[in-house]
Amino acid sequence: MLDFLKNEGVSPKIISEIEAFRAKYPTDGKLASRVPVPRYLYYGKEVWEEAITALLCGENLLLVGPKATGKNVLAENLAAVFARPSWDVSFYINTDAATLLGTDTFHDGEVTLRKGPIYQCAEFGGFGVLDEINMAKNESLAVLHATLDFRRAIDMPGYDRIALHDATRFIATMNYGYAGTRELNEALASRFVVIDMPAITTEGLVKLLIREFPDLKPAWADQLAGLFQDIQRKCDGGELSTKPLDLRGLLAAVRLMHAGLEGGRALELGLVNKSFDGFERQLVSDVIRTRLPEQISAGDVFN
Ligand SMILES: Nc1ncnc2c1ncn2[C@@H]1O[C@H](COP(=O)(O)OP(=O)(O)O)[C@@H](O)[C@H]1O
Ligand SMILES: [Mg+2]
Incomplete structure:
Protein backbone atom coordinates (compact mmCIF):
# COMPACT_ATOMS: atom_id res chain seq x y z
CA MET A 1 0.00 0.00 0.00
CA LEU A 2 2.79 2.45 0.83
CA ASP A 3 4.40 1.82 -2.56
CA PHE A 4 1.07 2.56 -4.17
CA LEU A 5 0.92 5.88 -2.29
CA LYS A 6 4.42 6.73 -3.50
CA ASN A 7 3.30 6.02 -7.07
CA GLU A 8 0.26 8.22 -6.60
CA GLY A 9 2.63 11.04 -5.73
CA VAL A 10 1.81 11.34 -2.02
CA SER A 11 4.60 13.32 -0.33
CA PRO A 12 7.48 11.30 1.20
CA LYS A 13 7.10 13.20 4.46
CA ILE A 14 3.53 11.98 4.87
CA ILE A 15 4.58 8.44 4.02
CA SER A 16 7.31 8.46 6.64
CA GLU A 17 4.81 9.70 9.21
CA ILE A 18 2.56 6.75 8.40
CA GLU A 19 5.54 4.45 8.92
CA ALA A 20 6.14 6.07 12.31
CA PHE A 21 2.46 5.60 13.24
CA ARG A 22 2.60 1.94 12.25
CA ALA A 23 5.77 1.39 14.28
CA LYS A 24 4.17 3.04 17.29
CA TYR A 25 0.96 1.00 17.03
CA PRO A 26 1.88 -2.43 15.66
CA THR A 27 -1.01 -4.62 14.56
CA ASP A 28 -2.20 -7.04 17.19
CA GLY A 29 -1.78 -10.55 15.76
CA LYS A 30 -5.25 -11.64 16.95
CA LEU A 31 -6.83 -8.85 14.93
CA ALA A 32 -4.71 -9.19 11.79
CA SER A 33 -7.68 -10.60 9.89
CA ARG A 34 -9.54 -7.35 10.55
CA VAL A 35 -6.93 -5.27 8.73
CA PRO A 36 -8.46 -4.87 5.29
CA VAL A 37 -6.81 -6.15 2.14
CA PRO A 38 -8.39 -3.77 -0.36
CA ARG A 39 -10.07 -5.07 -3.48
CA TYR A 40 -9.94 -1.59 -5.08
CA LEU A 41 -7.37 1.16 -4.74
CA TYR A 42 -8.36 4.78 -4.33
CA TYR A 43 -6.98 7.19 -6.96
CA GLY A 44 -6.61 10.86 -6.08
CA LYS A 45 -3.46 12.30 -4.53
CA GLU A 46 -5.03 15.41 -3.00
CA VAL A 47 -7.71 13.47 -1.15
CA TRP A 48 -5.13 10.95 0.01
CA GLU A 49 -2.94 13.70 1.47
CA GLU A 50 -5.84 15.45 3.18
CA ALA A 51 -7.25 12.26 4.66
CA ILE A 52 -3.93 10.92 5.92
CA THR A 53 -2.89 14.24 7.43
CA ALA A 54 -6.20 14.58 9.26
CA LEU A 55 -5.95 11.06 10.69
CA LEU A 56 -2.33 11.60 11.74
CA CYS A 57 -3.50 14.69 13.62
CA GLY A 58 -6.02 12.55 15.49
CA GLU A 59 -9.07 13.89 13.68
CA ASN A 60 -12.09 11.88 12.64
CA LEU A 61 -13.05 12.08 8.98
CA LEU A 62 -16.37 12.63 7.28
CA LEU A 63 -16.31 11.79 3.57
CA VAL A 64 -19.15 13.55 1.80
CA GLY A 65 -20.08 13.16 -1.84
CA PRO A 66 -22.33 11.71 -4.50
CA LYS A 67 -22.60 7.95 -5.01
CA ALA A 68 -19.61 6.02 -6.30
CA THR A 69 -16.99 8.64 -5.54
CA GLY A 70 -14.94 6.03 -3.70
CA LYS A 71 -15.92 6.92 -0.14
CA ASN A 72 -15.96 3.34 1.11
CA VAL A 73 -12.96 2.40 -1.00
CA LEU A 74 -10.98 5.25 0.56
CA ALA A 75 -12.13 4.39 4.10
CA GLU A 76 -11.04 0.79 3.64
CA ASN A 77 -7.77 1.83 1.98
CA LEU A 78 -7.00 4.13 4.92
CA ALA A 79 -7.36 1.32 7.45
CA ALA A 80 -5.05 -0.76 5.26
CA VAL A 81 -2.48 2.04 4.93
CA PHE A 82 -2.42 2.55 8.70
CA ALA A 83 -2.53 -1.23 9.21
CA ARG A 84 -5.38 -0.95 11.71
CA PRO A 85 -8.15 -3.47 12.35
CA SER A 86 -11.42 -2.04 11.13
CA TRP A 87 -15.09 -2.33 11.91
CA ASP A 88 -17.78 -1.38 9.44
CA VAL A 89 -21.12 -0.15 10.70
CA SER A 90 -23.93 0.57 8.25
CA PHE A 91 -26.22 3.21 9.66
CA TYR A 92 -29.94 3.04 9.14
CA ILE A 93 -32.97 4.72 10.56
CA ASN A 94 -33.10 2.56 13.69
CA THR A 95 -29.41 2.51 14.54
CA ASP A 96 -29.22 3.07 18.28
CA ALA A 97 -26.82 3.04 21.20
CA ALA A 98 -27.14 -0.73 21.67
CA THR A 99 -26.20 -1.45 18.05
CA LEU A 100 -23.17 0.79 18.30
CA LEU A 101 -21.86 0.24 21.80
CA GLY A 102 -23.23 -3.09 22.93
CA THR A 103 -26.04 -4.84 24.73
CA ASP A 104 -26.47 -6.77 27.93
CA THR A 105 -26.79 -10.49 27.37
CA PHE A 106 -27.26 -13.44 29.67
CA HIS A 107 -24.42 -15.90 29.71
CA ASP A 108 -24.11 -18.73 32.25
CA GLY A 109 -26.62 -17.02 34.47
CA GLU A 110 -24.72 -13.75 34.45
CA VAL A 111 -25.29 -10.47 32.71
CA THR A 112 -22.41 -9.68 30.38
CA LEU A 113 -21.87 -7.03 27.79
CA ARG A 114 -21.85 -8.10 24.17
CA LYS A 115 -19.55 -5.46 22.82
CA GLY A 116 -20.66 -3.53 19.79
CA PRO A 117 -18.39 -2.36 16.97
CA ILE A 118 -17.69 1.09 18.40
CA TYR A 119 -16.76 -0.42 21.73
CA GLN A 120 -14.32 -2.80 20.04
CA CYS A 121 -12.77 0.00 18.00
CA ALA A 122 -12.24 1.92 21.22
CA GLU A 123 -10.61 -1.02 22.93
CA PHE A 124 -8.33 -2.22 20.15
CA GLY A 125 -7.34 0.99 18.41
CA GLY A 126 -9.55 0.17 15.47
CA PHE A 127 -10.68 2.27 12.57
CA GLY A 128 -14.47 2.50 12.67
CA VAL A 129 -16.21 3.10 9.37
CA LEU A 130 -19.54 4.77 10.07
CA ASP A 131 -21.19 4.12 6.74
CA GLU A 132 -23.92 6.51 5.60
CA ILE A 133 -24.01 8.08 9.03
CA ASN A 134 -26.72 10.51 7.95
CA MET A 135 -29.22 7.67 7.52
CA ALA A 136 -29.58 7.28 11.28
CA LYS A 137 -31.72 9.53 13.45
CA ASN A 138 -29.49 12.29 14.79
CA GLU A 139 -30.90 11.88 18.32
CA SER A 140 -29.75 8.26 18.54
CA LEU A 141 -26.23 9.30 17.62
CA ALA A 142 -25.88 11.58 20.63
CA VAL A 143 -24.26 8.62 22.43
CA LEU A 144 -21.30 9.11 20.11
CA HIS A 145 -20.65 12.72 21.02
CA ALA A 146 -18.15 11.95 23.79
CA THR A 147 -16.53 9.27 21.63
CA LEU A 148 -15.99 11.59 18.69
CA ASP A 149 -14.78 14.73 20.44
CA PHE A 150 -11.81 15.57 22.66
CA ARG A 151 -13.15 13.38 25.46
CA ARG A 152 -12.33 10.29 23.40
CA ALA A 153 -14.38 8.07 25.68
CA ILE A 154 -17.34 5.74 25.81
CA ASP A 155 -19.74 6.32 28.62
CA MET A 156 -22.33 3.60 28.97
CA PRO A 157 -24.76 3.78 31.85
CA GLY A 158 -23.96 0.95 34.27
CA TYR A 159 -20.43 0.38 32.99
CA ASP A 160 -17.04 1.96 33.58
CA ARG A 161 -16.19 4.83 31.34
CA ILE A 162 -13.67 3.55 28.86
CA ALA A 163 -11.06 5.67 27.12
CA LEU A 164 -10.39 5.29 23.45
CA HIS A 165 -7.12 3.62 22.47
CA ASP A 166 -4.75 6.24 21.01
CA ALA A 167 -4.89 4.71 17.54
CA THR A 168 -8.69 4.69 17.33
CA ARG A 169 -10.15 6.80 14.51
CA PHE A 170 -13.58 7.11 12.96
CA ILE A 171 -14.29 7.59 9.27
CA ALA A 172 -17.87 8.41 8.43
CA THR A 173 -19.37 8.49 4.96
CA MET A 174 -22.37 10.40 3.77
CA ASN A 175 -24.14 10.53 0.40
CA TYR A 176 -26.02 13.51 -0.75
CA GLY A 177 -27.71 14.67 -3.85
CA TYR A 178 -30.54 12.20 -4.25
CA ALA A 179 -33.93 11.62 -2.74
CA GLY A 180 -33.90 10.07 0.70
CA THR A 181 -30.63 11.58 1.85
CA ARG A 182 -30.84 13.32 5.19
CA GLU A 183 -28.88 16.12 6.73
CA LEU A 184 -26.39 15.57 9.48
CA ASN A 185 -26.90 17.90 12.41
CA GLU A 186 -24.27 20.48 13.27
CA ALA A 187 -23.31 18.96 16.61
CA LEU A 188 -22.28 15.77 14.89
CA ALA A 189 -20.72 17.36 11.82
CA SER A 190 -18.54 19.59 14.01
CA ARG A 191 -16.82 16.49 15.39
CA PHE A 192 -15.30 15.61 12.02
CA VAL A 193 -13.10 17.21 9.46
CA VAL A 194 -14.97 16.98 6.20
CA ILE A 195 -13.64 15.96 2.81
CA ASP A 196 -15.83 16.84 -0.13
CA MET A 197 -15.18 13.85 -2.37
CA PRO A 198 -14.50 14.79 -5.99
CA ALA A 199 -15.48 12.64 -8.95
CA ILE A 200 -12.67 10.38 -10.13
CA THR A 201 -10.39 12.04 -12.69
N1 LIG B 1 -11.23 8.04 -6.85
C1 LIG B 1 -11.49 6.74 -7.01
N2 LIG B 1 -10.47 5.85 -7.02
C2 LIG B 1 -10.72 4.54 -7.19
N3 LIG B 1 -11.93 4.01 -7.36
C3 LIG B 1 -12.97 4.83 -7.36
C4 LIG B 1 -12.81 6.23 -7.17
N4 LIG B 1 -14.03 6.79 -7.21
C5 LIG B 1 -14.91 5.79 -7.41
N5 LIG B 1 -14.28 4.61 -7.52
C6 LIG B 1 -14.89 3.29 -7.79
O1 LIG B 1 -16.28 3.43 -7.66
C7 LIG B 1 -16.88 2.27 -7.11
C8 LIG B 1 -17.70 2.63 -5.90
O2 LIG B 1 -16.88 3.01 -4.82
P1 LIG B 1 -17.46 3.19 -3.35
O3 LIG B 1 -16.32 3.48 -2.45
O4 LIG B 1 -18.34 2.04 -3.00
O5 LIG B 1 -18.35 4.51 -3.56
P2 LIG B 1 -19.22 5.33 -2.51
O6 LIG B 1 -19.04 4.73 -1.15
O7 LIG B 1 -18.68 6.72 -2.62
O8 LIG B 1 -20.62 5.25 -3.04
C9 LIG B 1 -15.73 1.32 -6.78
O9 LIG B 1 -15.62 0.37 -7.80
C10 LIG B 1 -14.51 2.23 -6.78
O10 LIG B 1 -13.35 1.54 -7.15
MG1 LIG C 1 -20.73 3.94 0.03
Whole structure:
Protein backbone atom coordinates (compact mmCIF):
# COMPACT_ATOMS: atom_id res chain seq x y z
CA MET A 1 0.00 0.00 0.00
CA LEU A 2 2.79 2.45 0.83
CA ASP A 3 4.40 1.82 -2.56
CA PHE A 4 1.07 2.56 -4.17
CA LEU A 5 0.92 5.88 -2.29
CA LYS A 6 4.42 6.73 -3.50
CA ASN A 7 3.30 6.02 -7.07
CA GLU A 8 0.26 8.22 -6.60
CA GLY A 9 2.63 11.04 -5.73
CA VAL A 10 1.81 11.34 -2.02
CA SER A 11 4.60 13.32 -0.33
CA PRO A 12 7.48 11.30 1.20
CA LYS A 13 7.10 13.20 4.46
CA ILE A 14 3.53 11.98 4.87
CA ILE A 15 4.58 8.44 4.02
CA SER A 16 7.31 8.46 6.64
CA GLU A 17 4.81 9.70 9.21
CA ILE A 18 2.56 6.75 8.40
CA GLU A 19 5.54 4.45 8.92
CA ALA A 20 6.14 6.07 12.31
CA PHE A 21 2.46 5.60 13.24
CA ARG A 22 2.60 1.94 12.25
CA ALA A 23 5.77 1.39 14.28
CA LYS A 24 4.17 3.04 17.29
CA TYR A 25 0.96 1.00 17.03
CA PRO A 26 1.88 -2.43 15.66
CA THR A 27 -1.01 -4.62 14.56
CA ASP A 28 -2.20 -7.04 17.19
CA GLY A 29 -1.78 -10.55 15.76
CA LYS A 30 -5.25 -11.64 16.95
CA LEU A 31 -6.83 -8.85 14.93
CA ALA A 32 -4.71 -9.19 11.79
CA SER A 33 -7.68 -10.60 9.89
CA ARG A 34 -9.54 -7.35 10.55
CA VAL A 35 -6.93 -5.27 8.73
CA PRO A 36 -8.46 -4.87 5.29
CA VAL A 37 -6.81 -6.15 2.14
CA PRO A 38 -8.39 -3.77 -0.36
CA ARG A 39 -10.07 -5.07 -3.48
CA TYR A 40 -9.94 -1.59 -5.08
CA LEU A 41 -7.37 1.16 -4.74
CA TYR A 42 -8.36 4.78 -4.33
CA TYR A 43 -6.98 7.19 -6.96
CA GLY A 44 -6.61 10.86 -6.08
CA LYS A 45 -3.46 12.30 -4.53
CA GLU A 46 -5.03 15.41 -3.00
CA VAL A 47 -7.71 13.47 -1.15
CA TRP A 48 -5.13 10.95 0.01
CA GLU A 49 -2.94 13.70 1.47
CA GLU A 50 -5.84 15.45 3.18
CA ALA A 51 -7.25 12.26 4.66
CA ILE A 52 -3.93 10.92 5.92
CA THR A 53 -2.89 14.24 7.43
CA ALA A 54 -6.20 14.58 9.26
CA LEU A 55 -5.95 11.06 10.69
CA LEU A 56 -2.33 11.60 11.74
CA CYS A 57 -3.50 14.69 13.62
CA GLY A 58 -6.02 12.55 15.49
CA GLU A 59 -9.07 13.89 13.68
CA ASN A 60 -12.09 11.88 12.64
CA LEU A 61 -13.05 12.08 8.98
CA LEU A 62 -16.37 12.63 7.28
CA LEU A 63 -16.31 11.79 3.57
CA VAL A 64 -19.15 13.55 1.80
CA GLY A 65 -20.08 13.16 -1.84
CA PRO A 66 -22.33 11.71 -4.50
CA LYS A 67 -22.60 7.95 -5.01
CA ALA A 68 -19.61 6.02 -6.30
CA THR A 69 -16.99 8.64 -5.54
CA GLY A 70 -14.94 6.03 -3.70
CA LYS A 71 -15.92 6.92 -0.14
CA ASN A 72 -15.96 3.34 1.11
CA VAL A 73 -12.96 2.40 -1.00
CA LEU A 74 -10.98 5.25 0.56
CA ALA A 75 -12.13 4.39 4.10
CA GLU A 76 -11.04 0.79 3.64
CA ASN A 77 -7.77 1.83 1.98
CA LEU A 78 -7.00 4.13 4.92
CA ALA A 79 -7.36 1.32 7.45
CA ALA A 80 -5.05 -0.76 5.26
CA VAL A 81 -2.48 2.04 4.93
CA PHE A 82 -2.42 2.55 8.70
CA ALA A 83 -2.53 -1.23 9.21
CA ARG A 84 -5.38 -0.95 11.71
CA PRO A 85 -8.15 -3.47 12.35
CA SER A 86 -11.42 -2.04 11.13
CA TRP A 87 -15.09 -2.33 11.91
CA ASP A 88 -17.78 -1.38 9.44
CA VAL A 89 -21.12 -0.15 10.70
CA SER A 90 -23.93 0.57 8.25
CA PHE A 91 -26.22 3.21 9.66
CA TYR A 92 -29.94 3.04 9.14
CA ILE A 93 -32.97 4.72 10.56
CA ASN A 94 -33.10 2.56 13.69
CA THR A 95 -29.41 2.51 14.54
CA ASP A 96 -29.22 3.07 18.28
CA ALA A 97 -26.82 3.04 21.20
CA ALA A 98 -27.14 -0.73 21.67
CA THR A 99 -26.20 -1.45 18.05
CA LEU A 100 -23.17 0.79 18.30
CA LEU A 101 -21.86 0.24 21.80
CA GLY A 102 -23.23 -3.09 22.93
CA THR A 103 -26.04 -4.84 24.73
CA ASP A 104 -26.47 -6.77 27.93
CA THR A 105 -26.79 -10.49 27.37
CA PHE A 106 -27.26 -13.44 29.67
CA HIS A 107 -24.42 -15.90 29.71
CA ASP A 108 -24.11 -18.73 32.25
CA GLY A 109 -26.62 -17.02 34.47
CA GLU A 110 -24.72 -13.75 34.45
CA VAL A 111 -25.29 -10.47 32.71
CA THR A 112 -22.41 -9.68 30.38
CA LEU A 113 -21.87 -7.03 27.79
CA ARG A 114 -21.85 -8.10 24.17
CA LYS A 115 -19.55 -5.46 22.82
CA GLY A 116 -20.66 -3.53 19.79
CA PRO A 117 -18.39 -2.36 16.97
CA ILE A 118 -17.69 1.09 18.40
CA TYR A 119 -16.76 -0.42 21.73
CA GLN A 120 -14.32 -2.80 20.04
CA CYS A 121 -12.77 0.00 18.00
CA ALA A 122 -12.24 1.92 21.22
CA GLU A 123 -10.61 -1.02 22.93
CA PHE A 124 -8.33 -2.22 20.15
CA GLY A 125 -7.34 0.99 18.41
CA GLY A 126 -9.55 0.17 15.47
CA PHE A 127 -10.68 2.27 12.57
CA GLY A 128 -14.47 2.50 12.67
CA VAL A 129 -16.21 3.10 9.37
CA LEU A 130 -19.54 4.77 10.07
CA ASP A 131 -21.19 4.12 6.74
CA GLU A 132 -23.92 6.51 5.60
CA ILE A 133 -24.01 8.08 9.03
CA ASN A 134 -26.72 10.51 7.95
CA MET A 135 -29.22 7.67 7.52
CA ALA A 136 -29.58 7.28 11.28
CA LYS A 137 -31.72 9.53 13.45
CA ASN A 138 -29.49 12.29 14.79
CA GLU A 139 -30.90 11.88 18.32
CA SER A 140 -29.75 8.26 18.54
CA LEU A 141 -26.23 9.30 17.62
CA ALA A 142 -25.88 11.58 20.63
CA VAL A 143 -24.26 8.62 22.43
CA LEU A 144 -21.30 9.11 20.11
CA HIS A 145 -20.65 12.72 21.02
CA ALA A 146 -18.15 11.95 23.79
CA THR A 147 -16.53 9.27 21.63
CA LEU A 148 -15.99 11.59 18.69
CA ASP A 149 -14.78 14.73 20.44
CA PHE A 150 -11.81 15.57 22.66
CA ARG A 151 -13.15 13.38 25.46
CA ARG A 152 -12.33 10.29 23.40
CA ALA A 153 -14.38 8.07 25.68
CA ILE A 154 -17.34 5.74 25.81
CA ASP A 155 -19.74 6.32 28.62
CA MET A 156 -22.33 3.60 28.97
CA PRO A 157 -24.76 3.78 31.85
CA GLY A 158 -23.96 0.95 34.27
CA TYR A 159 -20.43 0.38 32.99
CA ASP A 160 -17.04 1.96 33.58
CA ARG A 161 -16.19 4.83 31.34
CA ILE A 162 -13.67 3.55 28.86
CA ALA A 163 -11.06 5.67 27.12
CA LEU A 164 -10.39 5.29 23.45
CA HIS A 165 -7.12 3.62 22.47
CA ASP A 166 -4.75 6.24 21.01
CA ALA A 167 -4.89 4.71 17.54
CA THR A 168 -8.69 4.69 17.33
CA ARG A 169 -10.15 6.80 14.51
CA PHE A 170 -13.58 7.11 12.96
CA ILE A 171 -14.29 7.59 9.27
CA ALA A 172 -17.87 8.41 8.43
CA THR A 173 -19.37 8.49 4.96
CA MET A 174 -22.37 10.40 3.77
CA ASN A 175 -24.14 10.53 0.40
CA TYR A 176 -26.02 13.51 -0.75
CA GLY A 177 -27.71 14.67 -3.85
CA TYR A 178 -30.54 12.20 -4.25
CA ALA A 179 -33.93 11.62 -2.74
CA GLY A 180 -33.90 10.07 0.70
CA THR A 181 -30.63 11.58 1.85
CA ARG A 182 -30.84 13.32 5.19
CA GLU A 183 -28.88 16.12 6.73
CA LEU A 184 -26.39 15.57 9.48
CA ASN A 185 -26.90 17.90 12.41
CA GLU A 186 -24.27 20.48 13.27
CA ALA A 187 -23.31 18.96 16.61
CA LEU A 188 -22.28 15.77 14.89
CA ALA A 189 -20.72 17.36 11.82
CA SER A 190 -18.54 19.59 14.01
CA ARG A 191 -16.82 16.49 15.39
CA PHE A 192 -15.30 15.61 12.02
CA VAL A 193 -13.10 17.21 9.46
CA VAL A 194 -14.97 16.98 6.20
CA ILE A 195 -13.64 15.96 2.81
CA ASP A 196 -15.83 16.84 -0.13
CA MET A 197 -15.18 13.85 -2.37
CA PRO A 198 -14.50 14.79 -5.99
CA ALA A 199 -15.48 12.64 -8.95
CA ILE A 200 -12.67 10.38 -10.13
CA THR A 201 -10.39 12.04 -12.69
CA THR A 202 -10.19 10.70 -16.25
CA GLU A 203 -6.63 9.63 -15.54
CA GLY A 204 -7.73 7.83 -12.36
CA LEU A 205 -10.56 6.12 -14.18
CA VAL A 206 -8.24 4.85 -16.91
CA LYS A 207 -5.97 3.40 -14.20
CA LEU A 208 -8.95 1.83 -12.45
CA LEU A 209 -10.23 0.25 -15.69
CA ILE A 210 -6.83 -1.17 -16.64
CA ARG A 211 -6.32 -2.58 -13.16
CA GLU A 212 -9.77 -4.20 -13.16
CA PHE A 213 -9.51 -5.46 -16.74
CA PRO A 214 -5.85 -6.03 -17.58
CA ASP A 215 -6.74 -7.16 -21.12
CA LEU A 216 -8.77 -4.02 -21.89
CA LYS A 217 -7.28 -2.25 -24.93
CA PRO A 218 -5.78 1.12 -23.88
CA ALA A 219 -7.72 2.99 -26.58
CA TRP A 220 -10.94 1.52 -25.15
CA ALA A 221 -9.99 2.47 -21.60
CA ASP A 222 -9.67 6.05 -22.88
CA GLN A 223 -13.01 5.88 -24.71
CA LEU A 224 -14.89 4.47 -21.71
CA ALA A 225 -13.35 7.04 -19.38
CA GLY A 226 -14.27 9.69 -21.94
CA LEU A 227 -17.84 8.42 -22.03
CA PHE A 228 -18.06 8.77 -18.27
CA GLN A 229 -16.73 12.34 -18.55
CA ASP A 230 -19.36 13.09 -21.25
CA ILE A 231 -22.13 11.94 -18.91
CA GLN A 232 -20.55 13.90 -16.06
CA ARG A 233 -20.55 17.08 -18.17
CA LYS A 234 -24.22 16.61 -19.08
CA CYS A 235 -25.03 16.19 -15.37
CA ASP A 236 -23.09 19.31 -14.45
CA GLY A 237 -24.94 21.19 -17.17
CA GLY A 238 -28.28 20.01 -15.83
CA GLU A 239 -29.22 18.05 -18.97
CA LEU A 240 -29.09 14.72 -17.13
CA SER A 241 -29.87 13.69 -13.58
CA THR A 242 -27.21 11.85 -11.59
CA LYS A 243 -28.95 8.49 -12.10
CA PRO A 244 -27.00 7.45 -15.20
CA LEU A 245 -23.77 8.92 -13.77
CA ASP A 246 -22.91 5.63 -12.18
CA LEU A 247 -19.34 4.43 -12.01
CA ARG A 248 -20.39 1.10 -10.51
CA GLY A 249 -22.72 0.71 -13.47
CA LEU A 250 -19.95 1.46 -15.95
CA LEU A 251 -17.70 -1.15 -14.33
CA ALA A 252 -20.55 -3.67 -14.37
CA ALA A 253 -21.11 -2.96 -18.08
CA VAL A 254 -17.46 -3.60 -18.87
CA ARG A 255 -17.67 -6.82 -16.87
CA LEU A 256 -20.68 -7.90 -18.97
CA MET A 257 -18.82 -7.07 -22.20
CA HIS A 258 -15.94 -9.15 -20.94
CA ALA A 259 -18.35 -12.02 -20.40
CA GLY A 260 -19.43 -11.70 -24.03
CA LEU A 261 -22.52 -9.49 -24.00
CA GLU A 262 -22.68 -7.05 -26.93
CA GLY A 263 -21.32 -3.66 -25.77
CA GLY A 264 -24.37 -1.53 -26.48
CA ARG A 265 -26.59 -3.87 -24.50
CA ALA A 266 -24.08 -4.05 -21.66
CA LEU A 267 -24.04 -0.24 -21.42
CA GLU A 268 -27.82 -0.23 -21.47
CA LEU A 269 -27.91 -2.53 -18.43
CA GLY A 270 -25.16 -0.67 -16.59
CA LEU A 271 -25.95 2.96 -17.41
CA VAL A 272 -28.98 3.72 -19.60
CA ASN A 273 -31.50 1.71 -17.59
CA LYS A 274 -30.49 3.46 -14.36
CA SER A 275 -32.81 6.18 -15.48
CA PHE A 276 -36.55 5.59 -15.51
CA ASP A 277 -37.45 8.51 -17.69
CA GLY A 278 -37.82 7.80 -21.41
CA PHE A 279 -36.45 11.15 -22.50
CA GLU A 280 -33.40 10.85 -20.29
CA ARG A 281 -32.73 7.30 -21.44
CA GLN A 282 -32.72 8.49 -25.03
CA LEU A 283 -30.26 11.24 -24.13
CA VAL A 284 -27.89 8.77 -22.46
CA SER A 285 -28.13 6.42 -25.46
CA ASP A 286 -27.26 9.34 -27.73
CA VAL A 287 -24.21 10.20 -25.65
CA ILE A 288 -23.05 6.59 -25.92
CA ARG A 289 -23.75 6.44 -29.71
CA THR A 290 -21.81 9.65 -30.32
CA ARG A 291 -18.67 8.23 -28.79
CA LEU A 292 -18.83 4.49 -29.41
CA PRO A 293 -19.62 2.37 -32.50
CA GLU A 294 -23.06 0.86 -33.07
CA GLN A 295 -21.97 -2.74 -32.49
CA ILE A 296 -19.28 -3.57 -29.92
CA SER A 297 -17.97 -7.09 -29.52
CA ALA A 298 -15.64 -8.37 -26.81
CA GLY A 299 -12.99 -8.86 -29.51
CA ASP A 300 -13.00 -5.11 -30.25
CA VAL A 301 -12.60 -4.13 -26.63
CA PHE A 302 -10.29 -6.73 -25.12
CA ASN A 303 -6.99 -8.23 -26.24
N1 LIG B 1 -11.23 8.04 -6.85
C1 LIG B 1 -11.49 6.74 -7.01
N2 LIG B 1 -10.47 5.85 -7.02
C2 LIG B 1 -10.72 4.54 -7.19
N3 LIG B 1 -11.93 4.01 -7.36
C3 LIG B 1 -12.97 4.83 -7.36
C4 LIG B 1 -12.81 6.23 -7.17
N4 LIG B 1 -14.03 6.79 -7.21
C5 LIG B 1 -14.91 5.79 -7.41
N5 LIG B 1 -14.28 4.61 -7.52
C6 LIG B 1 -14.89 3.29 -7.79
O1 LIG B 1 -16.28 3.43 -7.66
C7 LIG B 1 -16.88 2.27 -7.11
C8 LIG B 1 -17.70 2.63 -5.90
O2 LIG B 1 -16.88 3.01 -4.82
P1 LIG B 1 -17.46 3.19 -3.35
O3 LIG B 1 -16.32 3.48 -2.45
O4 LIG B 1 -18.34 2.04 -3.00
O5 LIG B 1 -18.35 4.51 -3.56
P2 LIG B 1 -19.22 5.33 -2.51
O6 LIG B 1 -19.04 4.73 -1.15
O7 LIG B 1 -18.68 6.72 -2.62
O8 LIG B 1 -20.62 5.25 -3.04
C9 LIG B 1 -15.73 1.32 -6.78
O9 LIG B 1 -15.62 0.37 -7.80
C10 LIG B 1 -14.51 2.23 -6.78
O10 LIG B 1 -13.35 1.54 -7.15
MG1 LIG C 1 -20.73 3.94 0.03
